Amino acid sequence: MNIVxxxxxxxxxxSERTLDPADGTLDREATDAVLDEINERAVEAAxxxxxxHDGSEVTVLAMGPDRATEAIRKALSMGADKAVxxxxxxxxxxxxxxTARALAKVxxxxxPDGYDLVLAGNEASDGRSAAxxxxxxxxLGVPALTHARQITVDGSAVTVRRETDDGITxxxxxxPAVVSVGEKINEPRYPSFKGIxxxxxxxxxxxxxxxxGIDPSEVGLAHATSSVTSAQPKPPKSAGEKVADEGDxxxxxxxxxxxxxxx
Amino acid sequence: xxxxxxxxxxxxxxxxxxxxxxxxxARSLGEPAAVxxxxxxxxxxxxxxxxxxxAEKIYVAETESADFLTPEVSVLASLVEAKEPVAVLIxxxxxxxxxxxxxxxxxxxxxxGDAVAVAGGAEGPVATHSVFGGAYVAEAKANTAHPVFTLRxxxxxxxTAPGAGVEEQVEVPAGGRxxxxxxxxxxxxxxxxxxxxxxxxxxxxRGVGSADDFGxxxxxxxxxxxxxxxxxxxxxxxxxxxxxxxxxxxxxxSPQLYIALGISGAIQHRAGMQTSKTIIAVNKDAEAPxxxxxxxxxxxxxxxxxxxxxxxxxxxxx
Numbered sequence: 001m002n003i004v005x006x007x008x009x010x011x012x013x014x015s016e017r018t019l020d021p022a023d024g025t026l027d028r029e030a031t032d033a034v035l036d037e038i039n040e041r042a043v044e045a046a047x048x049x050x051x052x053h054d055g056s057e058v059t060v061l062a063m064g065p066d067r068a069t070e071a072i073r074k075a076l077s078m079g080a081d082k083a084v085x086x087x088x089x090x091x092x093x094x095x096x097x098x099t100a101r102a103l104a105k106v107x108x109x110x111x112p113d114g115y116d117l118v119l120a121g122n123e124a125s126d127g128r129s130a131a132x133x134x135x136x137x138x139x140l141g142v143p144a145l146t147h148a149r150q151i152t153v154d155g156s157a158v159t160v161r162r163e164t165d166d167g168i169t170x171x172x173x174x175x176p177a178v179v180s181v182g183e184k185i186n187e188p189r190y191p192s193f194k195g196i197x198x199x200x201x202x203x204x205x206x207x208x209x210x211x212x213g214i215d216p217s218e219v220g221l222a223h224a225t226s227s228v229t230s231a232q233p234k235p236p237k238s239a240g241e242k243v244a245d246e247g248d249x250x251x252x253x254x255x256x257x258x259x260x261x262x263x
Numbered sequence: 264x265x266x267x268x269x270x271x272x273x274x275x276x277x278x279x280x281x282x283x284x285x286x287x288x289a290r291s292l293g294e295p296a297a298v299x300x301x302x303x304x305x306x307x308x309x310x311x312x313x314x315x316x317x318a319e320k321i322y323v324a325e326t327e328s329a330d331f332l333t334p335e336v337s338v339l340a341s342l343v344e345a346k347e348p349v350a351v352l353i354x355x356x357x358x359x360x361x362x363x364x365x366x367x368x369x370x371x372x373x374x375x376g377d378a379v380a381v382a383g384g385a386e387g388p389v390a391t392h393s394v395f396g397g398a399y400v401a402e403a404k405a406n407t408a409h410p411v412f413t414l415r416x417x418x419x420x421x422x423t424a425p426g427a428g429v430e431e432q433v434e435v436p437a438g439g440r441x442x443x444x445x446x447x448x449x450x451x452x453x454x455x456x457x458x459x460x461x462x463x464x465x466x467x468x469r470g471v472g473s474a475d476d477f478g479x480x481x482x483x484x485x486x487x488x489x490x491x492x493x494x495x496x497x498x499x500x501x502x503x504x505x506x507x508x509x510x511x512x513x514x515x516x517s518p519q520l521y522i523a524l525g526i527s528g529a530i531q532h533r534a535g536m537q538t539s540k541t542i543i544a545v546n547k548d549a550e551a552p553x554x555x556x557x558x559x560x561x562x563x564x565x566x567x568x569x570x571x572x573x574x575x576x577x578x579x580x581x
Contacts, residue, residue, distance in 0.1 A: 095373070095374070096376070097367055097374055130357070131367075132364070135368045137365075138364075138368050143331075143441050144332075144442060145331075146357070147357055164357035166274075166357065166358070166450060167449035168448040169446070169447050169448075170444070170446045171442040172442065172443050177442070225373035225405065226405050228401050229402045230401065230402045231394070233399050234397055234400055237537060238556075239554055239556065239557060240560070242554050242562065243559075244562045245561050245568055250567070250571025251572075251575055252559075253568070254572055254575035254576060256543070257520070262519065262520050263579060
């Protein structure tokens with residue numbers, strides 16, 4: 001089984017994130033960048049499937065600036081076999097639709113061994129559109145099984161327990177398919193020292209737009225399907241009153257809420 | 264006037280309130296047209312409510328298909344082509360986001376996700392977004408026809424307005440290969456309000472110390488008729504289930520009143536609640552960053568302060 005995992009380098013959610021004042025895009029240089037946590041779970045899910053399905057291969061696919069190589073290395077050191085990195089200055093500022101189209105194009109045409117299963121995180125911690133896996137599936141013309149808490153592959157049949165706030169839905173489809181994983185699917189492994197050393201020798205093929213057959217007029221900020229017209233930081237909330245509890249802390253909160261007509 | 268397609272969110276014929284928010288928002292863009300996709304007979308249960316909230320048209324696409332979300336996607340995509348609507352409005356939810364993305368790629372439309380408001384503009388409809396948990400307010404416009412918007416529940420105040428609600432039956436087109444639903448186990452909702460829709464939220468953090476002790480958070484919440492939230496630290500420690508996590512990697516809430524118990528207020532948490540109208544914090548550590556954004560803070564033990572507050576509120580209510 002050929003498994004492709006979509007991964008993304010994102011700003012660390014423990015650091016403050018800012019928007020570029022010039023064009024309203026995420027200022028990716030201003031923050032620490034990490035492999036998105038949910039992608040680690042997608043890589044882990046791929047590795048577990050590989051372990052139970054002989055002859056499987058795991059390819060990670062990242063779209064992003066040069067810096068995304070760090071995220072790729074992390075995935076390879078966890079145990080993925082090889083990587084494809086779509087990178088081009090013209091991609092900067094691409095919207096979710098353009099991103100999905102570019103990824104689908106690479107999956108469809110630029111993977112020499114094709115694919116049986118595409119795995120992804122259900123929602124990136126930066127964009128949070130939570131739509132890219134389903135959009136990629138739609139563009140590829142294959143089923144989307146999203147928010148997986150559990151994945152079972154039996155022959156060419158894939159079954160997913162999909163868990164969202166609304167409950168659990170069991171979904172079934174035939175491969176090839178796209179599956180996105182939720183937070184509860186697994187605990188990603190830590191790369192071993194051996195894994196880190198091995199990752200340095202694993203093949204990473206870097207594709208520019210021309211290599212992937214993507215027209216530059218289909219991607220990037222200037223051709224995005226939507227444009228940010230204004231972005232303003234909201235003035236931070238200022239601190240109000242702070243008191244030490246002297247046995248009446250709860251009563252004082254109650255008095256404050258009454259004064260504010262909140263109770 | 265051009266139509267605005269509104270996807271009706273329902274659970275087996277039970278309307279979700281957010282649909283009425285979308286119909287209210289749709290009026291500022293054009294003529295609201297509700298799109299009902301579901302099992303045969305479902306539209307009859309929903310039509311009156313949709314008319315009361317301004318639906319001028321009701322497109323009815325009833326099907327026995329077990330295909331997952333694909334009927335919604337293909338019905339919306341075919342209506343976009345046939346009716347050339349000014350916009351498509353869908354609620355922000357796991358299903359809504361997915362349907363919106365698929366409709367957008369199929370119809371060559373822009374996707375403006377997670378908006379808190381939509382309004383008509385000189386160059387077409389404009390979305391307002393609250394970014395990074397309210398640290399930024401951004402506006403965005405579409406560069407395509409019939410953009411698809413997803414709107415956060417609770418961001419529009421529902422207004423009733425009579426609509427003609429003329430029903431039109433629509434075919435469910437073949438939607439291509441799809442995942443199929445084999446079974447469903449819906450979550451049985453508790454008595455507390457839904458976290459993202461609640462007007463009061465009481466949250467606990469690492470300071471609560473254990474899953475058992477979360478009872479102190481819950482009982483204050485119940486006295487206030489509030490939803491219960493938890494910080495990432497509390498969720499990661501197993502004190503409370505992940506679906507209640509408030510923060511950068513959890514839910515974003517913006518209630519009238521937010522009470523943080525034993526939460527230090529790391530950026531991870533603040534990004535999910537800092538747009539709350541009034542913030543109350545209780546924490547042992549006087550230097551905790553949560554106090555920087557609290558309207559009223561008490562430096563003290565949450566296990567004495569919260570029960571006392573609960574008793575005071577109970578007294579007032581009796």
